[in-house]
Amino acid sequence: MSLTDPAFIKQLDALNLLARRVLKGSLQADRRTERRGTGITFADYAQYQFGDDYRAIDWKIYARTEELLIKLFEVEEDTTVYLLLDCSRSMGGKLDYAKRLAAALGYIGLNGLDRVVVHGMADQLTTIVDSVRGRGQAFRFLRSLEEADVYGEDTDFSACVRSFEARTRKRGVVLVVSDFFFREGYEEGLKLLQWRGHDVFCLQTMAQDDLKCPWLGDLEIECVESGQKERITVREREAKRYEEAVERWNEGLRTECAKRGDGEYDIGCSF
Amino acid sequence: MNWGAPAFLWSTLVLVPLVAVYFIRTRPRRQVVTVFFLWEKILDQKTSRSLFQRLRNLLSLLLVALAFLGAIFALARPTVGEKDDRDLLIVIDRSASMNGGKTSRIELAKKKAESWISGLGGTRRAALATIDTELRYLEHLTDQGKPLKEALKRVEGSDLPLRSDALEELSLLASGEGANVRILWLTDGKHGEVELPEGIERVLVGEVTDNFAITAADLRWQSGDEVRLFVSLASTSEEEKEVDLELVHPETSEVARYFTMKLPPGGQVSESMVVEGLRPGGWEVRIVGEDDLMADNVVPLGLTIPRATRVEVVSETPFFFERVLEAFARADSLFEMVEDGPEMVLAQGVVPDAEVSIIFTPSGESEYWTQVGDELSVGSPEVKIEDHVLVERLDPGLLSFAGARKLEAPRGAVVVLAHPDGSPLLYTVQKDGRRAVVVNLDPAKDDFFLSPWFPVMIHDASVFLTGRENRLRSVFATGEVVGLPGRGEVGRVRRQYGGVGEDLSGESPVLVKNVGHYEVEKGGEVSYFGGGLLSPGESVGGLKGDEGGLEIEPAKGWSLAGWLLFMAVLVVVVEEGLYQRRKVG
Numbered sequence: 001m002s003l004t005d006p007a008f009i010k011q012l013d014a015l016n017l018l019a020r021r022v023l024k025g026s027l028q029a030d031r032r033t034e035r036r037g038t039g040i041t042f043a044d045y046a047q048y049q050f051g052d053d054y055r056a057i058d059w060k061i062y063a064r065t066e067e068l069l070i071k072l073f074e075v076e077e078d079t080t081v082y083l084l085l086d087c088s089r090s091m092g093g094k095l096d097y098a099k100r101l102a103a104a105l106g107y108i109g110l111n112g113l114d115r116v117v118v119h120g121m122a123d124q125l126t127t128i129v130d131s132v133r134g135r136g137q138a139f140r141f142l143r144s145l146e147e148a149d150v151y152g153e154d155t156d157f158s159a160c161v162r163s164f165e166a167r168t169r170k171r172g173v174v175l176v177v178s179d180f181f182f183r184e185g186y187e188e189g190l191k192l193l194q195w196r197g198h199d200v201f202c203l204q205t206m207a208q209d210d211l212k213c214p215w216l217g218d219l220e221i222e223c224v225e226s227g228q229k230e231r232i233t234v235r236e237r238e239a240k241r242y243e244e245a246v247e248r249w250n251e252g253l254r255t256e257c258a259k260r261g262d263g264e265y266d267i268g269c270s271f
Numbered sequence: 272m273n274w275g276a277p278a279f280l281w282s283t284l285v286l287v288p289l290v291a292v293y294f295i296r297t298r299p300r301r302q303v304v305t306v307f308f309l310w311e312k313i314l315d316q317k318t319s320r321s322l323f324q325r326l327r328n329l330l331s332l333l334l335v336a337l338a339f340l341g342a343i344f345a346l347a348r349p350t351v352g353e354k355d356d357r358d359l360l361i362v363i364d365r366s367a368s369m370n371g372g373k374t375s376r377i378e379l380a381k382k383k384a385e386s387w388i389s390g391l392g393g394t395r396r397a398a399l400a401t402i403d404t405e406l407r408y409l410e411h412l413t414d415q416g417k418p419l420k421e422a423l424k425r426v427e428g429s430d431l432p433l434r435s436d437a438l439e440e441l442s443l444l445a446s447g448e449g450a451n452v453r454i455l456w457l458t459d460g461k462h463g464e465v466e467l468p469e470g471i472e473r474v475l476v477g478e479v480t481d482n483f484a485i486t487a488a489d490l491r492w493q494s495g496d497e498v499r500l501f502v503s504l505a506s507t508s509e510e511e512k513e514v515d516l517e518l519v520h521p522e523t524s525e526v527a528r529y530f531t532m533k534l535p536p537g538g539q540v541s542e543s544m545v546v547e548g549l550r551p552g553g554w555e556v557r558i559v560g561e562d563d564l565m566a567d568n569v570v571p572l573g574l575t576i577p578r579a580t581r582v583e584v585v586s587e588t589p590f591f592f593e594r595v596l597e598a599f600a601r602a603d604s605l606f607e608m609v610e611d612g613p614e615m616v617l618a619q620g621v622v623p624d625a626e627v628s629i630i631f632t633p634s635g636e637s638e639y640w641t642q643v644g645d646e647l648s649v650g651s652p653e654v655k656i657e658d659h660v661l662v663e664r665l666d667p668g669l670l671s672f673a674g675a676r677k678l679e680a681p682r683g684a685v686v687v688l689a690h691p692d693g694s695p696l697l698y699t700v701q702k703d704g705r706r707a708v709v710v711n712l713d714p715a716k717d718d719f720f721l722s723p724w725f726p727v728m729i730h731d732a733s734v735f736l737t738g739r740e741n742r743l744r745s746v747f748a749t750g751e752v753v754g755l756p757g758r759g760e761v762g763r764v765r766r767q768y769g770g771v772g773e774d775l776s777g778e779s780p781v782l783v784k785n786v787g788h789y790e791v792e793k794g795g796e797v798s799y800f801g802g803g804l805l806s807p808g809e810s811v812g813g814l815k816g817d818e819g820g821l822e823i824e825p826a827k828g829w830s831l832a833g834w835l836l837f838m839a840v841l842v843v844v845v846e847e848g849l850y851q852r853r854k855v856g
Contacts, residue, residue, distance in 0.1 A: 181308075222301060226307070
């Protein structure tokens with residue numbers, strides 16, 4: 001199904017409504033942040049400090065208690081949603097699912113008047129959608145996303161993150177959509193993203209063949225990214241070891257995310 | 272090493288495409304993986320994959336090549352040792368003694384023969400035959416093991432003894448011009464005085480343990496209801512033994528006599544005794560107990576009521592005729608003198624009105640002779656028919672035929688003895704269904720009445736005319752041919768033994784092929800006789816000649832080709848198992 005297909009867009013609309021209900025309708029131009037500023041929504045009181053805007057002093061409280069307290073308001077700002085989409089060759093058939101996932105998240109963001117940027121990741125970072133905002137940009141966003149295809153050789157997540165940081169000045173919500181099967185690991189990349197103050201969410205897409213080893217016997221395995229080859233004999237024992245290794249790898253990702261406070265979600269694919 | 276079919280060795284060239292096909296076959300499947308680096312980690316943990324895994328396919332190919340070479344060599348029919356391309360004739364002794372032993376010796380011989388046949392492996396031709404009273408081919412020369420083995424299955428022990436003339440036939444085969452055959456004779460060595468002919472390799476099978484055997488027996492009606500039983504025993508035991516015997520009725524198991532005979536070491540003993548109250552029919556004399564060969568422990572016997580020929584004497588001087596008849600009646604119950612309704616008439620000078628007659632001193636005119644003339648001169652007669660039954664026991668040179676007259680025998684008469692001038696002296700004649708033996712002499716002259724030839728002449732003439740022997744023997748040895756006495760058609764011949772009966776062809780003579788009770792109907796009369804082994808050679812015969820060793824043992828068990836083929840199949844199966852394990856895990 002195409003991303004610009006009316007049926008798919010209809011599904012995205014339904015998803016948007018669902019998201020609004022879940023988030024209690026607060027996405028409309030008022031994404032709440034922990035930062036305090038000059039908004040209109042009262043957040044808290046604080047002791048007056050030198051240099052604070054005296055207009056924010058609550059005189060009624062001063063009259064009652066002779067203490068200078070200022071009112072704090074939530075900052076109302078538009079948030080940038082960064083979608084880092086793994087476009088390496090290992091994504092193969094999973095890329096469609098990954099793109100649909102990115103489309104759904106981006107669509108919700110656009111409807112919340114957030115700025116949405118989509119980058120592709122492989123051996124280097126590419127830009128798939130360059131900063132769109134507002135519902136009117138949804139079609140452009142979807143079409144650009146649909147045109148994205150796999151590229152590059154071996155995925156270098158750290159290099160892509162470094163490249164992403166170099167291009168990005170504003171902090172935002174970073175959604176990494178990938179299988180997270182990076183030869184060099186995912187720890188350094190996630191650490192960099194968190195260090196820059198992004199809200200990081202890892203969305204892992206996996207195919208059934210990634211989790212299980214259905215082949216037995218003499219095989220010549222070939223890396224889908226690098227083209228490396230190796231002759232092996234897979235018996236039940238090797239198949240089990242592989243499944244355990246994949247399980248350990250994914251468990252490591254969950255642990256890393258939990259340690260850094262990042263969100264981590266598994267998205268399964270059934271092919 | 273010799274090759275039976277070396278042309279098959281060219282098949283080794285097929286190894287070249289085989290290797291190519293093998294490499295194509297063992298090429299691994301290509302599989303694209305997304306998590307290659309994880310596979311690398313797993314493979315790094317396997318330390319054994321290095322050398323063995325690299326050589327595994329080569330080892331596998333080597334196994335397949337070896338299996339293929341094994342199959343080719345098997346087709347080339349290799350043999351080890353000195354090449355012997357003579358055909359084999361495997362002869363199995365199926366005589367009665369081969370049935371003996373804990374495991375019957377015939378079975379041991381069959382196993383041995385089967386082992387040889389398997390060992391040939393198609394490299395040589397072989398034939399299969401059995402021998403007892405005759406040599407019988409079961410399968411002619413072939414290099415195929417299957418028909419030989421099928422024929423081998425049909426081999427069974429017989430009740431017949433081994434005959435030397437059958438062995439002689441074998442030796443002729445071995446010594447024939449251009450004979451290229453090796454004769455292997457599987458036997459237990461119990462063939463008595465039979466000499467082992469040249470050119471036959473004897474192979475002894477089985478072990479022979481102590482054996483007791485009835486080597487002769489007889490059951491003879493004596494007088495009244497008395498029957499005389501005669502038994503002769505032989506033993507191979509080196510110790511003195513007492514052997515219990517019984518005379519029993521086979522159907523009712525009624526024991527008529529139970530007695531013991533003491534056998535000297537390795538010797539034989541005979542005993543005769545009177546038994547009373549026996550019924551006509553079949554009886555068995557048995558050794559009580561078991562020994563090496565059971566077939567010679569039982570001898571079936573037939574007891575037939577003797578029936579005398581009723582004879583009337585018509586003579587002016589009947590005294591000597593009557594004494595002769597009385598003597599035969601006493602000894603053999605052959606004759607019974609009657610004055611009315613005779614079956615045969617013994618006459619002198621006249622032609623009696625009887626169907627069968629013996630006529631001495633012919634005189635006057637008669638249909639049995641013509642032109643009776645003067646008395647002939649005394650002298651030795653001329654023998655016209657040498658082997659005639661009438662002169663079988665006579666010595667014509669000692670007969671003077673005193674008182675013989677010149678006469679002529681009627682047309683159709685068979686002259687056995689004649690005077691030098693041509694006059695018949697002893698002849699048989701048949702007219703209008705009446706038969707007679709004419710003896711042209713006067714027994715009163717030259718004291719012929721007192722001559723020992725007088726009763727012999729009457730006996731032989733009466734046997735000839737009535738067709739009735741004095742008595743059928745109570746038992747015949749297996750392999751013997753029994754001529755049934757009496758005139759008339761043979762009605763029924765039936766053999767019965769161990770509760771099993773069989774009808775034999777109703778022809779005379781009867782061949783006694785098996786141990787058993789024989790019942791014969793001929794001319795309306797029923798006679799009984801037994802068939803027993805009664806062969807000292809089979810029962811207690813020793814070994815003669817060599818000890819049965821073979822100079823060159825034929826291949827036995829599986830042939831080299833068979834083993835090669837088996838190993839090839841085994842290797843292929845193992846390799847296929849390993850291959851499947853590698854290919855599909």
